[in-house]
Amino acid sequence: AQSVSQHNHHVILSEAASLELGCNYSYGGTVNLFWYVQYPGQHLQLLLKYFSGDPLVKGIKGFEAEFIKSKFSFNLRKPSVQWSDTAEYFCAVSHGSGNTGKLIFGQGTTLQVKP
Amino acid sequence: DTAVSQTPKYLVTQMGNDKSIKCEQNLGHDTMYWYKQDSKKFLKIMFSYNNKELIINETVPNRFSPKSPDKAHLNLHINSLELGDSAVYFCASSQQISGNTIYFGEGSWLTVV
Numbered sequence: 233a234q235s236v237s238q239h240n241h242h243v244i245l246s247e248a249a250s251l252e253l254g255c256n257y258s259y260g261g262t263v264n265l266f267w268y269v270q271y272p273g274q275h276l277q278l279l280l281k282y283f284s285g286d287p288l289v290k291g292i293k294g295f296e297a298e299f300i301k302s303k304f305s306f307n308l309r310k311p312s313v314q315w316s317d318t319a320e321y322f323c324a325v326s327h328g329s330g331n332t333g334k335l336i337f338g339q340g341t342t343l344q345v346k347p
Numbered sequence: 348d349t350a351v352s353q354t355p356k357y358l359v360t361q362m363g364n365d366k367s368i369k370c371e372q373n374l375g376h377d378t379m380y381w382y383k384q385d386s387k388k389f390l391k392i393m394f395s396y397n398n399k400e401l402i403i404n405e406t407v408p409n410r411f412s413p414k415s416p417d418k419a420h421l422n423l424h425i426n427s428l429e430l431g432d433s434a435v436y437f438c439a440s441s442q443q444i445s446g447n448t449i450y451f452g453e454g455s456w457l458t459v460v
């Protein structure tokens with residue numbers, strides 16, 4: 233069965249620290265990869281996505297992620313976090329072909345940024 | 348302009364009641380979904396519809412019945428509510444093509460007491 237694993241469940245950082253959130257998936261075929269963010273009490277917003285092409289993708293708010301096919305990974309990074317980045321971060325995967333659009337989510341990582 | 352809108356945003360109801368959550372998208376998408384986020388914030392798909400046809404039904408109890416009157420609407424009706432149904436329910440939509448992005452509504456917080 234396909235699955236998505238996020239290694240860090242709860243991350244606490246100080247402002248200006250660098251961030252890397254791990255995401256690994258288990259699926260041997262072509263995949264589409266996403267990172268969503270959920271600010272407290274709000275809905276999911278797309279941070280960035282990878283479909284094909286350059287494996288280093290840049291998203292909103294200074295976030296980026298790198299797709300490493302050999303490692304089945306799609307880690308999220310930000311060089312310098314802000315207090316406003318405090319949120320829940322979800323990695324998600326969908327099939328790249330024969331796509332029904334179904335997203336499989338990781339269990340989420342809670343990021344707490346201290347001012 | 349809200350792309351995916353769902354109502355109500357908050358719903359508190361007693362066990363055994365029947366309730367509905369409505370969802371509408373104005374993005375012209377062909378596919379709509381319901382996702383459930385539990386108390387541990389884990390998100391899982393419940394249903395997807397493509398052009399009013401059921402595509403995915405992820406072993407959801409048959410107390411949950413989605414209804415899609417047209418491709419812009421996907422409502423979720425829940426019969427005989429149970430305590431375990433308390434969750435946040437997210438409606439979402441996408442185009443039915445490879446490499447699509449799914450856009451989420453703001454969520455409906457359901458509390459069963």
